[in-house]
Amino acid sequence: MKLSNQEIELLEILETDSRIPMDHLGKMINLSIQETEEMIKKLENSKIIVRHTSVIDWSKVEGHEGVTAMIDVKVTPKRGVGFDEVAQRIYRFKEVKSVYLMSGAFDLSVIVEGKSMNEVARFVSEKLSTLDSVISTTTHFILKKYKHDGTIFEQTDDDKRMLVSP
Known part of the structure; x- marks a missing residue:
């Protein structure tokens, strides 16, 4: 449009x-x-504005600890539907927050949230890896968010640079 x-x-x-x-x-x-x-x-x-959201720094909320993982997925595309069918199967899982078709060594990038690393590991081993089209996965756990959707987390106003004057 x-x-x-x-x-x-x-x-x-x-x-x-x-x-x-x-x-x-x-x-x-x-x-x-x-x-x-x-x-x-x-x-x-027109579905151009899809949703109104807020960016939350959950690390500051006591009792809401959890983990986020980025999972690179290599898949076999199906004739006639390419990657769309397997992407749809993946994004329907409640643990999945985002799915992207990627260029490079892996085909899909999947963002998953869970209460623990074990919960994410179980998702990968019991749900994601068992899909027919999935060839391999590589899981990366996010340790700390510095910036998300353009929002900088824990930004300090202290400028640590040395003042240089002529």
């Missing part, structure tokens, strides 16, 4: 912060509140 510059500008603003009040948003793109609401509704109905 071809979008106007105003629609693209709206999407860029919403991608950064979807909680901006409608009147402020309208002023930012030079539209009335009603026109802004109609534009957002059109973009939602």
Whole structure:
């Protein structure tokens, strides 16, 4: 779908912060509140705006410890459907948060969340690896998030660089 510059500008603003009040948003793109609401509704109905989310730093929430793993998956594509069929089977598992078709040594990159490393390991060995098309997997556990979806975690305002003056 071809979008106007105003629609693209709206999407860029919403991608950064979807909680901006409608009147402020309208002023930012030079539209009335009603026109802004109609534009957002059109973009939602067209499935361009898929969902409004918040980025949470779960490491700061006591009692919500868990693990995230990035799993590289090599698969055999099926004739006529390519990678789509196996990707659909994978993203239907509740543990799976994201699935991407990749270029390079592996075909799919799968993001999985679990309560423990053992839970993720069981998912890989009992569910993911047992799929007919899956040839091999490589699991990488995320130890710490520094930046996610453009948001920097634990950013400090202290500038540790030495001041240099002429």
